[in-house]
Amino acid sequence: MKKIKYVLLVLGAYACNIPANETGLITEKAMVVSAHPLASQVGSAILKQGGNAIDAAIATQFALAVVYPVAGNIGGGGFMVIRMSDGSVNTLDFREKAPMSSSETMYLDSANNVIENLSTRGHLASGVPGSVEGMVKAYENFGTISWVELIQPAIDLALNGFPLTEREANGLNSNQKNFSTYNTLAPDFLIRDWKAGDTIRWIDLGHTLERIRDNGRAGFYEGETAALIVEEMQRGNGIMTLEDLKNYDAQWRTPIIGSYEGLKVISMSPPSSGGIALMQLLKSVEGRELGDHNSTQALHLMTEAERRVYADRATHLGDADYYNVPVEELLDSAYNMGRMSDFSTTAKTHSDSLAAGVFALAESEQTTHFSIVDPFGNAVSVTTTLNGGYGSKVVVAGAGFLMNNEMDDFSIKPGFPNYYGLVGGRANAIEPGKRMLSSMTPTILEKDNQLFMVVGTPGGSTIITSVFQTILNVLEHDMTMQQAVSAGRVHHQWKPDKIFYQEGAISKDDSLSLVKLGHELQQRGPYGKVDAILVLPDGKLEGGADPRGDDAAVGY
Numbered sequence: 001m002k003k004i005k006y007v008l009l010v011l012g013a014y015a016c017n018i019p020a021n022e023t024g025l026i027t028e029k030a031m032v033v034s035a036h037p038l039a040s041q042v043g044s045a046i047l048k049q050g051g052n053a054i055d056a057a058i059a060t061q062f063a064l065a066v067v068y069p070v071a072g073n074i075g076g077g078g079f080m081v082i083r084m085s086d087g088s089v090n091t092l093d094f095r096e097k098a099p100m101s102s103s104e105t106m107y108l109d110s111a112n113n114v115i116e117n118l119s120t121r122g123h124l125a126s127g128v129p130g131s132v133e134g135m136v137k138a139y140e141n142f143g144t145i146s147w148v149e150l151i152q153p154a155i156d157l158a159l160n161g162f163p164l165t166e167r168e169a170n171g172l173n174s175n176q177k178n179f180s181t182y183n184t185l186a187p188d189f190l191i192r193d194w195k196a197g198d199t200i201r202w203i204d205l206g207h208t209l210e211r212i213r214d215n216g217r218a219g220f221y222e223g224e225t226a227a228l229i230v231e232e233m234q235r236g237n238g239i240m241t242l243e244d245l246k247n248y249d250a251q252w253r254t255p256i257i258g259s260y261e262g263l264k265v266i267s268m269s270p271p272s273s274g275g276i277a278l279m280q281l282l283k284s285v286e287g288r289e290l291g292d293h294n295s296t297q298a299l300h301l302m303t304e305a306e307r308r309v310y311a312d313r314a315t316h317l318g319d320a321d322y323y324n325v326p327v328e329e330l331l332d333s334a335y336n337m338g339r340m341s342d343f344s345t346t347a348k349t350h351s352d353s354l355a356a357g358v359f360a361l362a363e364s365e366q367t368t369h370f371s372i373v374d375p376f377g378n379a380v381s382v383t384t385t386l387n388g389g390y391g392s393k394v395v396v397a398g399a400g401f402l403m404n405n406e407m408d409d410f411s412i413k414p415g416f417p418n419y420y421g422l423v424g425g426r427a428n429a430i431e432p433g434k435r436m437l438s439s440m441t442p443t444i445l446e447k448d449n450q451l452f453m454v455v456g457t458p459g460g461s462t463i464i465t466s467v468f469q470t471i472l473n474v475l476e477h478d479m480t481m482q483q484a485v486s487a488g489r490v491h492h493q494w495k496p497d498k499i500f501y502q503e504g505a506i507s508k509d510d511s512l513s514l515v516k517l518g519h520e521l522q523q524r525g526p527y528g529k530v531d532a533i534l535v536l537p538d539g540k541l542e543g544g545a546d547p548r549g550d551d552a553a554v555g556y
C-alpha cells in the first residue's frame with residue numbers, strides 16, 4: 001500500500017468536485033486530448049495539415065516523449081485501439097517484452113525473497129521497449145502524411161526547449177536523488193532545481209529522434225541508439241542485449257469487442273487485462289439497478305463486481321502468446337452473471353472467501369493516455385507507459401531518454417503484490433520474450449454503429465475501474481464528458497479487500513452505509529488522468545481533459 005501512495009503523490013493534489021453543468025472543449029470536427037497542452041497542440045496541428053487520427057497519434061506520442069517525460073516515452077510501451085470511419089477496428093500491442101535472459105526468479109534472493117526495488121528501479125527493471133516499433137507499425141498500415149512531418153515537432157521541442165509546467169518541475173525535482181542513484185552516468189541536464197516556466201532542452205533525445213526520423217525502426221532498435229541502450233545496460237548490470245532490441249516485435253491483436261446496453265465496446269486484448277476486465281465489469285452490472293452516482297447502492301454493486309473481476313485477473317490473465325488465457329469464457333455473459341449470482345444487497349463478499357472462476361479449459365504514476373478523433377471520423381485511443389513515474393529512473397546516456405520499469409508488472413513471485421498492489425501467479429510469471437500483464441484499457445465505444453466515445457487513462461490497477469466509471473458516468477448518470485472525467489473515483493481490486501476513494505468522492509452518509517454492509521474504506525490521493533472524447537448528438541465533439549493533471553483538449 002505504501003507503493004500505491006507513492007504513485008498517487010506523483011499525480012499532485014486535486015480535490016474531486018464536479019462543477020455543475022461543466023462541459024469540456026467543444027469542437028466541430030477534430031480533437032486531441034492528451035496529458036500535455038503542447039502534445040495536444042502537436043496532434044491537432046497534424047490533423048489540420050490533413051493527417052488522420054493515426055498520424056496525429058504518432059506525432060502526439062513522440063511529442064509526449066519530450067514534453068511529458070514522467071510517462072510519455074520512447075523507452076516504454078503501450079497499446080493503440082483504432083476505429084476507422086467505416087467501422088473497421090484494429091488493435092496494436094506495443095507492450096514491452098522480457099529480455100531473453102530474464103528468468104522467473106530474477107528478482108528473488110537465494111532464500112526466495114523478493115529483493116527490494118530490483119524490479120522497479122535501475123537497469124534490471126526494464127522490458128524491451130515497444131513504443132517506437134508500435135509507431136512504425138501504425139504508420140506503415142495507416143499513416144497518410146510523411147513520417148518526417150510526424151516526428152519533426154517532437155525534435156523541435158527537444159532541441160529548442162519548452163517551458164516546464166509546475167507539476168513537471170516538481171516531478172523532476174522530487175526525483176533528483178533517484179536520477180543520481182540509479183544512473184551510472186548522472187544525467188546532469190536533468191538534475192537541477194527546476195521552477196515552473198524554466199526552459200528544458202532534451203538535446204540527446206532530440207538527436208535520437210532524428211535517427212528515428214531518418215531510419216525509422218532501425219533508428220532505435222539498431223545502430224547508434226541500440227548500441228547506447230546496450231552500453232547503458234552493461235554499465236548498470238542490466239541484461240538487455242542488441243538481439244533483444246533487434247527482435248522486438250509489435251503485434252496486431254484481435255480486439256476485445258463486447259456490448260453494454262446496446263452500445264459496442266472495443267478495447268484491448270491480452271497482454272492487457274483491460275479490455276477483458278472492463279467487459280466483465282460492464283456485464284456484471286448490466287441490467288441491474290445502479291442508483292445515483294457514487295451512492296451506496298452503486299458503489300456496493302460496482303465493488304462486488306470489481307472484487308470478482310480482479311480475482312479472475314490475478315489467476316487467468318497473462319500474455320496469451322505464452323499462457324492459455326480463457327478469453328471467451330471470461331467474456332461470456334452467463335459466466336459473469338453466474339459470478340454475480342451470490343451478490344447480496346445487504347452484505348459484502350469477503351475477498352478471502354472468493355477465488356477466481358474455474359474453467360474446464362483453464363490449464364491449457366506513470367502512464368499516459370490520449371484520445372483522438374479526426375475530421376474524417378476516424379478515432380484512436382492510445383495508452384502508453386514507462387510504468388512508474390520516470391520509469392526505472394535510468395536515462396540512456398548519450399541517447400537522452402528514460403527507460404521503463406515494466407518488469408514489475410509481471411508477477412515477480414506468486415502472490416507478491418506489485419507496485420500497484422496487484423497479485424498474480426503462473427499466468428503472469430516472467431518468461432524470456434513474454435509480455436508482462438497490463439491494466440491499460442484504451443477503449444472506443446460505438447452507438448448505433450457510429451463513433452460515440454474514445455476513452456482511457458493511466459493509474460496502474462485503477463485504470464480499469466476508472467474507465468468503467470467514466471463510461472457509466474456518461475451512460476447511466478447523464479454526465480457531460482468533462483463531468484464524467486472530473487467526477488470523484490472509487491476503486492476495489494479484490495486484494496487488498498478495501499474500497500479506495502478519492503477525497504470528496506463519497507458522502508459521509510454513503511460511507512457509513514457502506515461500512516454497515518461490511519466494507520472497509522480508505523481514502524487515497526487523486527489517481528487516474530482520464531482523457532476522453534464524446535461525440536454529441538449533433539455530431540460535435542466534447543473533450544474531457546482530466547483536471548488532476550495538465551491535461552488539455554485541443555481541436556477545431
Ligand code: DON
Nearest residue numbers: 365366367438439458459460
Ligand atoms: O501496464 C500497466 O498496467 C501499468 N504499467 C500502468 C502504469 C500506470 O498506469 C501508472 N500510472 N499512474
